Amino acid sequence: MSDASLLHSTWAEVDLDAIRQNIRWFREHSQAQVMAVVKANAYGHGIIPVARTALQAGATWCGVARLDEALLLRQAGLDAPILTLGYTPPARLEQAIVAGISLTLWDERQLEQAVAAAQRVGMDARLHLKVDTGMSRLGIQPEAASHLARRIARTRRVIFEGLFTHFARADERDPLPTDQQQQRFEDVLRALEREGLRPPWVHAANSAAGLTRPSAHYDLIRVGIAMYGLHPSGECPLPQGFRPALTWKAVLSQVKLLPPGRGISYGHTYVTTRWERIGTVPVGYADGFRRVERNWVLVGGRRVPVVGRVCMDQLMVQLDEAPQARAGDEVVLIGAQGEERLPAEELGRRWGTINYEVTCGIAGRVPRLYLNER
Ligand SMILES: Cc1ncc(COP(=O)(O)O)c(C=O)c1O
Structure with missing residues (x-):
């Protein structure tokens, strides 16, 4: 009988050595830096221990969905760059800027709001421009991207820190849909490079593209599911060397x-x-x-x-x-x-969903216990 079973009726054990090992795989197989995607409480694994461990193992960025997740990381004393990948309400921009959180934007109005907030707090806003190359979720259309990028690059009190996109089908066997998205992204990137406006952080790859598409690694790969040792999909399994945490x-x-x-x-x-x-x-x-x-x-x-x-x-x-x-x-x-x-993948199939939803769905009342914490 383990100690945990004397104290808890149910619990999730998260082996941080598995997180280290999975991050290291990307460090060894890619020239790009690694962003540990720790949104949604690190896919149910626990945001603070996972983020801390991923950074120890060589990740240099953390990616979150929302500002509150970024602030949790700051409150825990993590001072690595953090990108909020989703929407930040305008009334929270000052707080984000003061905490040094990088923000995603995709329209002119957001730029104006960020500039105004940055002026009010007397600090620069760090901005990543998101281009919608085919996910049709967030992002500026590629045709309009260069114009907004130029404005960001030339506006005082904001730093044009990043340019990025997100793939809709990188976990599928057929490379064509992702080729097309990447081509649209490259067109925007080349146009900016010609004007000397390439930002320091260009990024596109999620785990699936991190595993299968080195040409899309650019400066940074945004690794979520694979860091947890979970397969991106049935068509995009993890290679040897990964371990579920x-x-x-x-x-x-x-x-x-x-x-x-x-x-x-x-x-x-x-x-x-x-x-x-x-x-x-x-x-x-x-x-x-x-x-x-x-x-x-x-x-x-x-x-x-x-x-x-x-x-x-x-x-x-x-x-x-x-x-x-x-x-x-x-x-x-x-x-x-x-x-x-x-495996979580099997529960996902049984439940008519994916492994992502299975671990994200483990409720907050289930204690998380950490193995190999350092
Ligand atoms: C913008 C963005 N980048 C990266 C990721 C990480 O994706 P994955 O968990 O498939 O690696 C996500 C997760 O959904 C995301 O929304």
Whole structure:
């Protein structure tokens, strides 16, 4: 029995050595600097320990979605460059500038707001211009990008720090859609270079492009999913050398032998057909474990089926495959136990989603415990 199982009913273990190893892979395989993308609480892994570890391992930037995430990093004493990849409300610009957070912009109005905020606080605003080359999410259209870039470069109180784009299909086998996006980005970049306006940080690659497309590495690669040791997609698996960082565990809170004909959980969607050993696991949909049919967990190094409906805080498992299981034993919901593995990718498939959503969805009430913290 581990110490954690004496203290917690469920918890996620994050092995920071895996984060180090995964960051190092990019350091060894790319000339570009690495931005550790730690938005959404580091994809559920815990923003502060992951960011600190990634920076120790050689990442030089952190990427977040929102200003509040950037400020958490600053409050933790991290002074590395941080880029807010998403929208920053205008009333928060002064706070961002004072904290030295780099900001993403994509229109003239944002430039004016940034300049005004920078003047008010008497500090420069660091700006990255985002170009929409085909994701159709955020960004200025390529045709209009050079004009705005020129304005940023020539405006006082702002620093034209970066130019970037984001790929929509870099995790697919077919390279063509990403080739096209990259070509649009290159056109903007070349135009700026001709005028001597190339900013110091040009970036485009997410994990998938970081793994497969060296020509898109430029100055910086923005690595999220691969840093956590998770595959960008089925068509873009991680190569050898990566390791998943997160294992989601729980303890068996009760094990009981039930006679035939007993309904299990709300709605009695599962009814025992003979004497069956049923275990209770203190994890439910409020922890981020989905209330869908055909879930599995690991007990005693074996896969056991979840039976009956997943409740808010608990679920039940059928223990035929783990006859030795006792209350207090460790359960693995994501990760390895003995020889058996239940990767986040498999839960994603089972739940009709992707590994990203699985780990991001592990609720805040599940404690994160860190292994190999330095
Ligand atoms: C703009 C941007 N860059 C980089 C990333 C990292 O992507 P990935 O986790 O696929 O490496 C994301 C994540 O969605 C993103 O939104």
